[in-house]
Amino acid sequence: MAAVLDRILLVHEEPLQTLEDYLAIGGFRALKKALAMKPLEVIAEIKKANLRGRGGAGFPTGIKWAGVRAQEIDDHGMPAKRYLVCNSSEGEPGTYKDRYLIGKNPYTLLEGMAIASYAIGTVNAIICIKEVFKKEIAILKRAIKECQEAGYLGENVLGSGNTLPIEIAFGPDSYLLGEDRAMLEVIEGKPAWPRAKGIIPVYYGLWGQPTSVNNVETLSTVPHIIEKGADWFKSIGTADTPGxxxxxxxxxxxxxxxxxxxxxxxxxxxxxxxxxxxxxxxxxxxxxxxxxxxxxxxxxxxxxxxxxxxxxxxxxxxxxxxxxxxNTACILKAGLNFSRFLAIESCGQCTSCKTGTGRITRKLELLEQGTGTFLDVMSILEECQHLKGSGRCFLVTEETIEIGSIFYQFPEMIAEHIEFGCLKERPLPLPKIKDFDEATHTFIFDEAYYDRSFIEGRRINYPA
Ligand SMILES: Cc1cc2nc3c(=O)[nH]c(=O)nc-3n(C[C@H](O)[C@H](O)[C@H](O)COP(=O)(O)O)c2cc1C
Ligand code: SF4
Incomplete structure (x- = not known):
């Protein structure tokens, strides 16, 4: 298998099909090395590498792990049972990397999870994935089984006496599944509704226990750092974001x-x-x-x-x-797509978010149709100011940042819409990715998204 040298994760063009393939390229060497280290030494190496989460916020992984590891008792004064949750929700339009990575090599993710579980001292590690990701679920199930049977996961891993189980939990096809506190709710059997602000999973996570939620790509990077060292990792990328x-x-x-x-x-x-x-x-x-x-x-x-x-x-x-x-695309239409998406995905726990995203979407529609006025523009901008930071989670703030920035960066385009409506006929689909055809470099979008959301009752809360 030819290796591509300037990459870390996608080193081999062909997907790894079996554990044997993975072992042949040095798989699970990092876990062996980690098990010979003290858990806090593993965390120190990840901290030193300045690995930053690849799920969106870029939070330093080592600091998160250290925070969870440091929790000895839960909020009932009982010994803490720590958890690791792998965020495999990937619901954001325009993103496909986690599914792609799982398809290419699920084993590095499992090895990264085993290392993280050992370092943090977890009782269980759970991959939470959307139930619609059938292909990736089948790949993960098979890989977990192979690793368990070969002694790389489960009880007494590699004869070390450590129990490192990995389970899969399934969630709905909702954007909020990826919000870490909503994901914990789903694993507990509840709807994908974010917990209140200030409830931090590191302290109060799954079943109220200290929990580290990490993205697929973040965890897949861990074995490479442990095997080759933090200094090697920091020699790639920038000082701010190595790797x-x-x-x-x-x-x-x-x-x-x-x-x-x-x-x-x-x-x-x-x-x-x-x-x-x-x-x-x-x-x-x-x-x-x-x-x-x-x-x-x-x-x-x-x-x-x-x-x-x-x-x-x-x-x-x-x-x-x-x-x-x-230049053939209408940027207002692109913004309208995102606004519609966020308005549909808003769970409605916070009135400001559900009604605010609906009101902004409606006004964007008026502008697109050519019936919007200067007053609609002013009220969108005002709404963006008022809504920012208002909800339990970041979704409503995303709306204000995205739409506010379009108005700020493209004022002439907005003025043109007030006068004429949209002059660019070209339809723009919501880039919510369902699949990727590598041979033709083609992404397949979830074209039924809007219709399905409507049928499922997940609708935009338009103003009366
Ligand atoms: C609305 C919303 C959706 C999110 N969706 C995802 C997602 O699909 N995958 C993901 O890894 N993180 C997602 N996040 C970020 C997670 O809440 C969390 O920060 C992340 O899983 C932590 O992992 P990391 O530190 O490895 O990045 C989302 C956040 C918000 C507010
Ligand atoms: S901000 Fe919006 S999406 Fe987030 S919890 Fe509140 S209503 Fe739900």
Whole structure:
């Protein structure tokens, strides 16, 4: 199997089919090494590597683990039972990296989870995944079984006396499943509704016990750090964000696809060198890193891809999913898509969020249709100011950042919509990815999303 040297996670082009394949390329060497270290030494190495979570927020993984490890008693004064939860929800439009990684190599994730469980001292580790991800569930089930049978997971792992089980929990096809506190609710058998602000999983997580929730890519990176060391990891990427990331590149480029690159590579390199740039006679107009962050105008595509640089422009790295739009796309329509998505996904626990996302969506629709006025624009901007930070979770703030930034970056386009409505006929599907055809570099979007949400009763709360 030919290896690609500048990558960490997607080193082999062909998917690993069996545990034997994984062992042949040095699989589980890192777990063996970790088991010979003290748990706190493992955590110290991850801290030293400055591994930052790949699920969106970029929180330092070692600090999270140390926080969970430090909890000796629960809030009833009983000995704490610590948990590890792997966030395999991947519900954000424009992102596919976790499913891609599982499809290429589920074993590194399992090894990373075993190392994390040992370091944190967990009683159980759970992969929480959407039940609609049938292909990835089958891959994970088979890999877990193989690893258990071969003694790499389960009881007395590698004769060390450590019990490191991994289970799978299934969740609904909802964006909020990925919100860490909503995910814990789902594992406990409840709807995907985020817990109140201030309830931090590190202290009060699954069943009220200290819990580390980590993303698939974060955990898959762990074995490489343990095997090759924190200094090696820090020699890749930037000081702010060492390592690599698997970027999902969707939209108006010649070669959409999945690209693992060192952190600090510019967005322009990702789009032009890897994605083949804009199509003939067109130019890039704007890029979205999911519905979470401010829109990136073409003038900022030189920005290095790391958490700090992306925050400074100001936008965000998010989970590394980039949706590119060229000059034939209507950016208001793109924003309307995200707004509709967030309004549907809003769980409704916070009135400000459910009604606010609905009101903004409605006004964006009016602007798109050509019946919106200057007053609608003003009220969207006011709404964005008032709603920011208001709900239990970040979803409502995402709406305000995304839509507010479109109005700020593209004022002429907004003025044009007040006067004429949308002049760009081109339809824009919501880039909620269902699958990826590697041979043709084609993403398959979930085209039935809006209809299905309506049928399921997950609707936009339009103003009366
Ligand atoms: C609305 C919402 C959706 C999210 N969806 C995901 C997701 O699909 N996958 C993920 O790993 N993190 C998601 N997150 C972030 C998680 O809450 C959490 O920060 C993350 O799983 C922590 O893992 P990490 O430290 O490895 O990044 C989401 C957050 C919010 C507010
Ligand atoms: S902010 Fe929105 S999505 Fe988050 S808990 Fe409140 S209503 Fe639900």
């Amino acid at each position: 690599t990331m698997i970027f999902t590149l969707v939209g108006d480029v010649n070669r959409p696809g999945m690209y693992e690159l060192p952190m600090g590579t510019s967005l322009k390199t990702l789009i032009e060198e890897y994605g083949g740039g804009a199509r003939a006679d067109r130019h890039i107009q704007a890029v979205f890193s999911g519905p979470t962050n401010a829109v990136i105008p073409a003038s900022k595509i030189d920005t290095p891809l790391d958490f700090k640089s992306m925050r400074e422009i100001p936008s965000g790295l998010g989970s590394g999913g980039f949706i590119v739009y060229d």
